[in-house]
Amino acid sequence: MRILGIETSCDETGVAIYDEDKGLIANQLYTQITLHADYGGVVPELASRDHIRKTAPLIKAALEEANLTADQIDGIAYTSGPGLVGALLVGATIARSLAYAWNVPAIGVHHMEGHLLAPMLDENRPHFPFIALLVSGGHTQLVRVDGVGKYEVIGESIDDAAGEAFDKTAKLLGLDYPGGAALSRLAEKGSPDRFVFPRPMTDRPGLDFSFSGLKTSAANTINQAFKQEGELTEQTKADIAFAFQNSVVDTLAIKCKRALKETGYKRLVIAGGVSANKKLRETLGTMMKNLGGEVFYPQPQFCTDNGAMIAYTGFLRLKQGQHSDLAIDVKPRWAMAELPAI
Numbered sequence: 001m002r003i004l005g006i007e008t009s010c011d012e013t014g015v016a017i018y019d020e021d022k023g024l025i026a027n028q029l030y031t032q033i034t035l036h037a038d039y040g041g042v043v044p045e046l047a048s049r050d051h052i053r054k055t056a057p058l059i060k061a062a063l064e065e066a067n068l069t070a071d072q073i074d075g076i077a078y079t080s081g082p083g084l085v086g087a088l089l090v091g092a093t094i095a096r097s098l099a100y101a102w103n104v105p106a107i108g109v110h111h112m113e114g115h116l117l118a119p120m121l122d123e124n125r126p127h128f129p130f131i132a133l134l135v136s137g138g139h140t141q142l143v144r145v146d147g148v149g150k151y152e153v154i155g156e157s158i159d160d161a162a163g164e165a166f167d168k169t170a171k172l173l174g175l176d177y178p179g180g181a182a183l184s185r186l187a188e189k190g191s192p193d194r195f196v197f198p199r200p201m202t203d204r205p206g207l208d209f210s211f212s213g214l215k216t217s218a219a220n221t222i223n224q225a226f227k228q229e230g231e232l233t234e235q236t237k238a239d240i241a242f243a244f245q246n247s248v249v250d251t252l253a254i255k256c257k258r259a260l261k262e263t264g265y266k267r268l269v270i271a272g273g274v275s276a277n278k279k280l281r282e283t284l285g286t287m288m289k290n291l292g293g294e295v296f297y298p299q300p301q302f303c304t305d306n307g308a309m310i311a312y313t314g315f316l317r318l319k320q321g322q323h324s325d326l327a328i329d330v331k332p333r334w335a336m337a338e339l340p341a342i
């Protein structure tokens with residue numbers, strides 16, 4: 001079985017082909033980052049228009065990459081939520097129409113389930129059950145995963161997502177949108193002793209997160225430094241980035257440890273854009289070693305949005321005979337717990 005996957009939920013157009021026997025055989029990605037950079041964030045209308053321009057050429061490129069023709073595709077998976085409604089509609093409409101024309105089934109995939117299953121694209125894949133930490137630009141969730149479609153969200157952010165906090169703090173430091181990765185690089189030059197930010201919501205029980213206060217800590221520290229130094233030096237920016245990143249990473253680690261203790265699970269999966277963060281990977285790696293457990297991440301290219309995770313997730317569901325009907329239905333907000341098990 002060969003499945004074409006289409007991802008258009010935000011600012012990346014991703015198209016990939018997953019082959020049941022060979023694994024991933026095509027992976028095409030176009031990122032709109034430069035299009036939105038001048039605006040300091042994703043402009044939904046511009047995102048939709050760009051997906052319209054890019055999706056069909058990327059499908060053609062994916063078929064060429066895999067050396068396949070359309071009649072060798074057995075099904076189409078597309079992201080049907082959560083995400084920007086206009087952007088989702090572009091991918092869903094193209095996918096659904098192509099499936100109708102090619103006479104193959106189509107399935108709408110949950111974007112966060114795609115992220116959650118992205119580590120399965122690796123040879124060293126995690127076995128169920130595990131705890132998943134999903135950290136992206138729009139979500140921060142701890143999920144108890146007992147199988148495909150067997151998800152219980154046991155903790156989540158009550159305000160900003162971790163990636164959103166990275167991006168907002170990066171903006172305060174003058175970095176281009178989305179500044180998460182750039183902030184992380186800046187933090188590598190930071191000194192550990194100069195600033196310390198709080199670890200929000202770690203002093204009380206529970207698995208929820210709150211990251212909006214950290215942006216305020218960063219803003220206050222920047223203002224104070226500005227009063228003392230005038231224009232902020234590169235070292236001061238790096239020191240602030242270091243303190244911010246340490247605080248996010250420590251907070252995520254504390255809650256992961258708590259979730260593992262509460263459930264008795266020994267495996268941790270980290271996915272979503274922020275799972276590309278080096279410091280987070282190092283910290284959780286050391287933590288899991290000390291706990292006698294294992295940690296799994298997607299390959300770096302599958303941490304941020306991509307078509308491969310959608311093709312793979314769609315494959316798992318289509319293989320079980322699940323599919324969506326002809327009426328195109330996208331869900332800008334969609335709880336993972338609503339997904340059927342397979």
Ligand code: KG4
Binds near residue numbers: 272276
């Ligand atoms: O999963 P993703 O591509 O899109 C959403 O579904 O939201 O995640 C994008 C987020 C952005 O906030 C970006 O700044 C963040 O992931 N990100 C990082 C790193 N790489 C990407 N944050 C921290 N460190 C990184 N290395």
Ligand code: ZN
Binds near residue numbers: 115137272273304
């Ligand atoms: Zn995503």
